[in-house]
Amino acid sequence: MFRSKQYMIELGSAFALYAALLVGAEAVERAIAPAGALKLAINLAPMIGALAAAWAILRGLWRLDEMQRRIQFDAIAISFLGTALITFAWGFAEGAGLPHLRSFAVWPIMGALWCVGLLIAIRRYR
Template sequence: MMELGAALGLYAVLLVASNSIERWLQPEGAARMALALLPMLGAAAAVWAILRGLDRMDELQRRVQFDAIALSFLGTAVITFGWGFAESAGAPQLRAFMVWPIMGILWGIGIFLAVRRYR
């Protein structure tokens, strides 16, 4: 949890710094792209921390996580595909920034269901 917390803290600091620097300097081209992607260093650190955490889990904890991740992956696929079809009927466009919150919410639901299942 400490590693993940530090990674998310790094992400937050880089996000605020990136946005502030972009407003102040108003870069263009490659510099603007590099600045926009700067917070991804924190996101990559979070991925590393999560993978290390999964590696440290026992078999039951891994099974709970697997079930939750499977629900999250499949549920997100169904929701985003369905939304894509709905867009052709006039629904507003689903922004890519919404995919992770959908995955995160479904992962949380998956954790809840898996923990109840394996009690």
């Protein structure tokens, strides 16, 4: 699936950029204690690396053959639907006293369900 050397280099570089921007933004924020729009810009700087990672993943998907694309499509659909159902249900459960679900929790849910979806799709097309 996503095993090409080019994909690994692109994704690895994107993650390295993300990590560097994350550490750098934290250091800059501590050093200058910005406020307002500058603080927002500094805190959003790591998103450049996240966007680069998203681009690398898309490029990796575009390089797959038809069967691998089909497997990934099924896995992503399972992930999308599962994440939607979990977050929707959690929203209702908040009304019953569960704590607020932070946005940072959504990606781990989606990523875990993508892995589950891959296992289901691989087995389905075996």
